[in-house]
Amino acid sequence: MEANNQFGKFLETLRGKASLRKAANKSGLSHAYIRDLELGRNRTTNDIIKPSPETLRKLAHAYQYPYTDLLKKAGYLEEAVTWASTPEIQIDQVWYVEFGIQTILYVSADGMKEERVESLVAFTSFIETLIEQHFVKLDNHLFVNLKKIKKYAPSEGKLFFDIYENAPCIVAAAIPQKKYHQTILDHVAANNGHMVSHSSTIASSPMKANFFT
8 A cells, every 4th residue: 555545545544454345235336446556556557546426425434534524534535615605695596515524515507515504593494495495305414406416327326417328427315316217307408408207397596595584
């Protein structure tokens, strides 16, 4: 292992005494790829590799480690800042929102942004805003903007934010995926300019300007 491969060493520490195959089963990643990440390089090409945010999500779930903290360790996020000191976020442009213990992570085409939750009242109000903006809960602490989904792979539970195979995506948990299956199909059709297949309509709602007031 390379001496300067601090993040890879950290991933190996998170895995602890668990075998690579056990980590692979929990994360859905291959055991060979997990080992490459720990080494910080592709052992076939010897190229330096860096895990994507989606890979980090899978590892965070497998190792029961906070996702936002893992993003920081990998260099994707800076320390969280307070709401008052940052520009207003255009929630209708956000792909998905993930909640930590005291933080909110926003992911969009422009990248990632993390903010602190200042109060329970503000948090509750924000959840209501998300629901009004057609966000649905598709995993623990994960709300996805249905208006931004462009492609849906039901067999894998994958929701893509572009029509291409290599586009950014998230994976929905099985139970909420089943619950919102038809709703997702309807939104994907509408988002791509196609007719919705049944009588339900997808109403639009104005964006709430202030989330923490």
